[in-house]
Every structure is written in C-alpha cells, then in structure tokens.
Amino acid sequence: MARILLIDDEPQVLALLGEFLEQQGHEVRECSNGTEGIRAFKQTHFNLVIMDLLLPDKG
Structure with missing residues (x-):
C-alpha cells in the first residue's frame, strides 16, 4: 500500500494512528518531533505525511 510518515x-x-494504519497494510514511520520528521522525510520517499501542525520543535 502506501508509505506514511507520522x-x-x-x-x-x-501509537494509535500508527497501529491503525499498519493494520490497513501501510508501512508507517513514526517521528516524535519536527527535527526527526524532517530528517526522515529527506531520507525516504513517502506517499503521505501526517503531522501535528502545532509541534513545539519544527526543526
């Protein structure tokens, strides 16, 4: 299916969203802050990014 970055x-x-998406057959990468998310986004192609727009650390 899709490769998704959370x-x-x-x-x-x-945990909740990642588990749900994985049960639907998607490959999920979870990041707990903006810096880590930007690093992951630059390293891998994702079909979809779902992120909190009010992160305290946006990289």
Missing part, C-alpha cells in the same frame, strides 16, 4: 509529539497519537 509526526506528532504525543506518543498516544503516534
């Missing part, structure tokens, strides 16, 4: 500073959101 970026959120709330561990519960990452």
